[in-house]
Amino acid sequence: MPGVMTAAQRTDVVVEIGGVPIRLRSGNPAFIRLVQDRYAGYVSSSDEASFDFEIELTQPDTEADDGHLRVTWDSGRWLMRRGDFRAELNPSTARGWIQQTVNPYALDSVLRIVHTLLLARKGGFLIHSASAIRNGRAFLFSGVSGAGKTTMARLAPPDAALLTDEISYVTLQDGQYTAIGTPFFGELARVGENLRAPIECVYLLAKGIENKIEPVVGADAVRGLLGNILFFAQEPESVKLVFDAAVEFVKRVPIRRLTFVPDARVWELIV
Amino acid sequence: MNSKRYVARSTAIAARVLGDETMVMSAVSSTLFTLDEVATVIWESADGVTPLEDIVADKICTKFDVAPEVALRDAEKLVEGLAEHGLVVLADKPITESKISHGENR
Numbered sequence: 001m002p003g004v005m006t007a008a009q010r011t012d013v014v015v016e017i018g019g020v021p022i023r024l025r026s027g028n029p030a031f032i033r034l035v036q037d038r039y040a041g042y043v044s045s046s047d048e049a050s051f052d053f054e055i056e057l058t059q060p061d062t063e064a065d066d067g068h069l070r071v072t073w074d075s076g077r078w079l080m081r082r083g084d085f086r087a088e089l090n091p092s093t094a095r096g097w098i099q100q101t102v103n104p105y106a107l108d109s110v111l112r113i114v115h116t117l118l119l120a121r122k123g124g125f126l127i128h129s130a131s132a133i134r135n136g137r138a139f140l141f142s143g144v145s146g147a148g149k150t151t152m153a154r155l156a157p158p159d160a161a162l163l164t165d166e167i168s169y170v171t172l173q174d175g176q177y178t179a180i181g182t183p184f185f186g187e188l189a190r191v192g193e194n195l196r197a198p199i200e201c202v203y204l205l206a207k208g209i210e211n212k213i214e215p216v217v218g219a220d221a222v223r224g225l226l227g228n229i230l231f232f233a234q235e236p237e238s239v240k241l242v243f244d245a246a247v248e249f250v251k252r253v254p255i256r257r258l259t260f261v262p263d264a265r266v267w268e269l270i271v
Numbered sequence: 272m273n274s275k276r277y278v279a280r281s282t283a284i285a286a287r288v289l290g291d292e293t294m295v296m297s298a299v300s301s302t303l304f305t306l307d308e309v310a311t312v313i314w315e316s317a318d319g320v321t322p323l324e325d326i327v328a329d330k331i332c333t334k335f336d337v338a339p340e341v342a343l344r345d346a347e348k349l350v351e352g353l354a355e356h357g358l359v360v361l362a363d364k365p366i367t368e369s370k371i372s373h374g375e376n377r
Contacts, residue, residue, distance in 0.1 A: 218289045219305045226296075226303060236298030240285035243296040243303075247287040 010036075014044040017111065018169045018180045020118060023049035024098075024107070028057055031102060038104045041194050042183045051089070051114070054097045055107070060084055071113055071232040078233070080113050082106075089114060112167065112184060113232050120231070120241040123248060124171035128228040129202070131168040131179045131192075132160040138179035138197040139270055140168050141258065142228045143205035150187040151262045152205065160267070164192035167230065170199065170249070177253050203258035203270075204228075211266050214257045221255035222246050278326075278350045278359050279319030279366040286314070295358055302356065309335060310349055317359055319366035323350065 010032050012025040021044050026032050036043055060083055069082045078096075080087040085106040089096035096114075100106035116126050129142035130149040134157075141152040153165035163169075163179055166186030171178050177199045181192035204216060204224045216224055231242045260266040280286070286295045293306040293314055306314050309331060316326040324343055331342045353359040360366055 219292050219294050222289065222294055223303060223305075231301075234299075234301065236283050239296065239298040239301050243285040243294075244287070247289065247294065250289075 013039075014047065014049050015039045015042050015111070015183075016044040017042055017115060017182055018119070018124075018171055020051070020115070021046070021049045022111070022114070023047075023052045024055055025053065026055040026057065031055070031057060034102075034104055035107065038108075039183050039191070041181075041191050051094045051096065053087070053089075053095075053110075056097065056099045057102050058099045060101050069109070069113075069232060071117075071234070073233065073235045073238075078114075078117055080110060080232075082109065085110055087113075089117070091117075108184065112230065115169070116230050116232060117238070119169075119171060120233075120238055120245065122172060123245050124169075124177075125242060125245050125249075126182075126184075126230040127168050127170060127202075127225070128166070128230065129168040130165045130186075131163040131181075132156050133163065133179075133193075133195055133197040134160045134270060136197055137200035138163065139200055140170075140179060140202040141205050142168075142202055142225070144228065147205040148207055148260065148262065149205065152260075152266070153188050155262070155264050155267060157264070157267050160270075161193045161195050162190075163195065165190070177249060199253050201254045201256055203256050206257060206259045207262065208259035209261065210259065211261055211269055212259050213269055214259075216255045216257050218250075221250045224255060224257075225250060275322040275324060275363065276347070276350075277319055277321070277362050277364065277366050278313075278317040278323055278354075279362075280314065280317050281358055281360060284358055297357055299357055304353075304356065304358065309345075313346055313349060314353075314359075317350070319360070319362075323347065 012023055013032050013035050014021045014023045072079045078089045085100035087098040087110045098110050119125050129140040130153040131138055131140045150165045153162055156162055163181040165188040167182050167184035169180040169182045178196050179199050180196040181194045183191040225246045283298045284295055291308045293311040295304045312330050316330050327343045327346045332339050354361045
């Protein structure tokens, strides 16, 4: 039928995370299908997008292939570079490009960076944490690798909707901090449910010999939160924005330390 | 010889008060520092034009039970530490805004 592009021919896809639709274009339909599969549940049914990226598939950048990520602000553009990708975003035109290897993990990284940059200007952030909605409220379980994020996600009871086991999306909506599901996963290897709910509490995870919850306040809470917030740009204005976001968040959302034994009983405390 | 020292907060930082403490983050290194109540008083008074010894005499010794020479020695140690991390600028003359924004120390 004329004018209708089949799924097999598509050269673009709109991925909507946190309510921000981003169009990804590539001359390679097979790669677009890969992206559609990878971000299943987050592919928008609308063609509307807030940002447009043109993707060019390339070989790894051997000169920059040290695994080190660089995010810099230059002449009104964000520049991102790692061994497996180079990317640019011009916020004023809402357009950018990505040169990357065919590995979708490179695109995952670019999307994470872009969302941290966008969120920072709105008082939000991405944070290393599992998150789940229970009884209409979101609970975040934050910690570095090995702290127990995926364990908490695996132990979640059936009535908990899992938003992610790795990277939580925190945004400020109508004066309320809200967690939104993300397709960014850890060891669970499963995209989170594309849902949202007001944040009830952030738990800083620690494994122990008993289950207990202790309040974390003031500077300790900010420090605990900042230690897990993703921010890649070293540009001073961005650092200030992230710091301010963390302080504001701590003033309004309880931060607690959750020491837990890794079995299902820990979820009895999460109500 | 004029031995007065002046201290000014750097512009390359973000700072917020939480209770009795002040959290200061270096926007250059992303390092986070926590200032206690006494350090917070010095931090808030670090306007670049008030000599450190006046800050200690007027804001510290009047509020906290501490000998002036001890307070000044501790204050000098504190601001030198902050300067090492680029959080403040130190000088032997009143500090202009351009020196603060360029993070010049001397």
